[in-house]
Amino acid sequence: MFLKKPISASIKICWEQQVERLKNEIETSDAIVVGAGAGMSAAAGMDYDGERFEKNFSDFHKKYGIQDMYSGGFYPYETPEEYWAWWSRHILINRYEAGAGKPYGNLLELIRKKDYFVITTNVDHQFQLAGIDKKRLFYTQGDYGLWQCSKPCHQRTYDNEMEIRQMAARQKDMKIPAELVPHCPVCGAPMTMNLRIDTAFVQDEGWYAAAERYEDFIRRHMGRHVLFLELGVGSNTPGIIKYPFWRMTAENPKAVYACVNSGETLCPPEIARQSICIRGDIRQVLEDIAQKD
Structure with missing residues (x-):
């Protein structure tokens, strides 16, 4: 679907403008779909080295x-x-x-009054520790x-x-x-x-129930003003969060794709006008949004 090389929107618009745009989208969107990867826990100090x-x-x-x-x-x-x-x-x-990392608490404060759902490849339970409603969470990888x-x-x-x-x-x-x-x-x-490290991974009843709730959330908000907020997602498993977020944004002219990452912040040129790409520390970005009037 996306044939051209992805571009970084962060080089075109300064940090402050991008953060302000993201704050506005969080406040005005009909629904928020958060997609979180390892970079989210790294921002919380959960370093593995x-x-x-x-x-x-x-x-x-x-x-x-x-x-x-x-x-x-x-x-x-x-x-x-x-x-x-x-x-x-x-x-x-x-x-x-491990207690709940600060970025997780900051995120919850920003979205708790919104209609939201979280899909994550993280396996460390940080979203639950922060108070995210388990029925609004799909932990895909175990x-x-x-x-x-x-x-x-x-x-x-x-x-x-x-x-x-x-x-x-x-x-x-x-x-x-x-x-x-x-x-x-x-x-x-x-x-x-x-x-999920091989084909022996067990998808139990809880996994399938969460997957169904996620699919239902996406289905119910098709065509509406949806913010697809990607936090700390790398390129190891882009087919779980990143590529579906790109596709769903391209299919919905009212949708917005936002990517916050300390490394790559990319989007396809086809959805550049609908995208917010911020290269920087996730914790700092969420704090900056919370502190804005």
């Missing part, structure tokens, strides 16, 4: 040369006890001990707080908070006790994270 990584995983870095939390999740650990030592720490600090059968032999997920806290508390020398290694209650196979 650097000081935060070294503080929590220096032993794994020393033994295996792992450089960040993302790559550590794919490492072929020698034993399941070590695998779950890694993951229990990872989940504890990124899901159960949740750190859920396990599934690794086969998978059935399409169900399981809450893991109690088990994760036990693993984190009782691990020693980068291993958890063998009796804490989780197994599927149906077939006995090892449990694994409910994260």
Whole structure:
């Protein structure tokens, strides 16, 4: 559909004008569809490398040369006890001990009185922690707080908070006790994270219900003044948020596409007149909008 090379609108209009335009669209739109990626949590300080990584995983870095939390999740650990030592720490600090990041709270304050829906590829539960209505949220790629059968032999997920806290508390020398290694209650196979990393990802009843609510929201607002607000979405999985937002904007002359990102802020030339592209810190942009009269 979009044959030409995407352009950056941010080079044409200054920061202040773009922020003012975005503020106006948030206030005047009939509905807001928020699409959030990893950049949103990065803006909240949920860094997966650097000081935060070294503080929590220096032993794994020393033994295996792992450089960040993302790559550590794919490492072929020698034993399941070590695998779950890694993951229990990872989940504890990124899901159960992390409070709601400020950008998430700022976003909620801006949209809480609007008719809104959030679709996200993030798995860290930050939207729920900030107070976003779960019925207005579709977390497409899973949740750190859920396990599934690794086969998978059935399409169900399981809450893991109690088990994760036990693993984190009782691990020693980068291993958890063998009796804490989780197994599927149906077939006995090892449990694994409910994260979309391969074709074994379980889409349970909650996933399908959220997908249906999202599709219904989009359907009910077709042809209306809709703001598609993209926050921190990269190019790893553009088919989930970015490309659909572009397409829906192109199909609706009343729609507006807004992209806020510290990196790429692109839009196809076909929707340039309907787009707001701001290259900068998401946290700062949301704060600036909130502070404007």
